[in-house]
Each structure stands twice: as structure tokens, then as C-alpha cells.
Amino acid sequence: MGEGRLAYVRNEAGESDIYVHMFAADETENLTRTPRRPELPADEIAPSWSPDGRMLAYMSTADHAVGSISEEEIFVMRSDGTEPRRLTDDRVADAAPHWTDDGRVAFTSCVWSGGEPPRCKLDVISTDGTGRETLTDDLGFAADAALSPDGTQVAFTRIDPRTSRASVVVRELEGGGERRLAAGGSPEWSPDGGRIVFLSDRDENGRCLFHDCIGFAEEIYVMDADGSGQERLTDDPADDVGASWTPDGAWIVFGRIPDEDGDYDIHAVRADGSCELQVTDEPEWELTPAWTGDTTALSC
Secondary structure: OOOOEEEEEEEEOOEEEEEEEEOOOOEEEEOOOOOOEOOEOOEEEEEEEOOOOOEEEEEEOOOOOOOOHHHOEEEEEEOOOOOOEEOOOOOOEEEEEEEOOOOOEEEEEEEEEOOEEEEEEEEEEOOOOOOOEEEEOOOOOOOOOEEOOOOOEEEEEEEOOOOOOEEEEEEEOOOOOEEEEEEOEEEEEOOOOOEEEEEEOOOOOOEOOOOOOOOEOOEEEEEEOOOOOOEEOOOOOOEEEEEEEOOOOOEEEEEEEOOOOOOOEEEEEEOOOOOOEEOOOOOOEEEEEEEEOOOOOOOO
């Protein structure tokens, strides 16, 4: 499986870059190193490892003259940060890159039209930028769609326009049947496709952070792929975000911030809720972690 490496976003002075920590060497490297432009902060976010750990897919605003969500494009680069390549150039919001088993990148593409809610779809594209196709459309406001490992289903967040409350929904790609599985959002499939990790504030365990938040601080939950067996993994008044699985399915890594005066750091917890630990402790914000390789560096 290779040595454990953690990719994550570090936000410093309002700009975000993708870093990788190599546990065997105990070294951290900035992979994106986008030149700073005073007139336009550039952001690289949402790293996702290829199945073999040789490449990273991510989102970037670096190639556009206007910094907004509609300028986010999908990129790939080698695991050492070399050979960055833009895959999309459609001037809409392209987000949440994930890899398919055949080495393509799946991502959500959303269009805003006037004052209407965004319309999102799930696309895939090859790493040379060719062969883009739509797997399913009409996802509503779902900028975090995740394709199942077997490629037959998509999990996404559906927002109720009346209440602004979020639900985890799963859609079959063949036939289009849908099921609402849980109150919450930001679903991610386990590597074997048998479970889904998601975020929810259902237990109202902490106060909502920041001026534009709705509800309460979110915590990490898991459930079986059919929605059964829902279990809360974290129990802390802090806000937990950006959860993803390690390749062995044994751990979940995520970002946590205790309050408005603190900063996000990367944490990890076993998929059964045991052995929670803090992985990073820097003064900057560390978010949206993605793990590749073995997990021997994670232990209690």
C-alpha cells in the first residue's frame, strides 16, 4: 500500500494551498505553491488521491481573472506537485473531485442562473482532459456528489429550499431511483462501498460557528450504505468538517475547530468511534484531509 501520506489544505493569510505530510520522513511540503497575486488570491482546495497514490486531483482558481466559486476548475498533478494540469475550463463551479477505479476523475459541476438555486450534475473526465461525460444530472444544489466505488450510485447532499436543512440522498445511476438516508450532508463512501461517512448537527452538541451558519456544530457520523446502522463517531462541541476515509477503511480523517478564536486542525478517529487523535497542530487552518498509503502512523 505504500507509506502513509496526508494531503490537506492549509489556509494562510486568506489563501489556500495543498500540503502533503509524509509520515515516514516526518516532512511536510507545499505542493501547489501558486504565485501570490495581490489583486487576486488563488486557492487550491479539496485534494483527492488517485487509487495508486501517484496523483492528486484538486480544485483551483489559479487560471482565472476573477476569484469566485464559478471560477473553480478541476486540476490534477503528480504526488510531488509537478506537472499540474487543468482538466476543465467551463467557467462554472466544478467541485468535489474523486477518482474512479479506472483512473478517471469524477466531480460535481454546478451552474448558477440569476437568482435561481444552482443546478448540479456529476461528470467524469480523463486525466488528459478528454472524454468528459455526464453520469447523472438534475442533482439540485449538490456541490458534493460522491460516486460509489462500484460506479453504480451517487451520494449527495440535498438542501430543502424551504428550511435550508440538509439530507444525505443516494441515487442509482441506472434508473434514477433515489433514497433519503439521513439528516446531514457531505457524504463519502468507504473504500469497499459498504458504509458512508457524513456530517450532521442532529444531536445539537455544540453551538453553530461563524456569522452565516445554520443550526449547530456538525459531528462525524457513519452508516451502512442502505442508511441503517447510523452511529455518531465524534462527541465534541467543536465543529467537525471535511471527513474522508483512509484506504483501508479503518480510519476517518477530518478537520476540527473548537471556536471562532481557534483554528482548524486535522483529526482522525477509527471507523468504530474509538481512538480519536489530533494529527496536525499548526497556527494556520488545516482542512479537507485525504489519506493514501498505510495507516501505521495512526495509533493510540
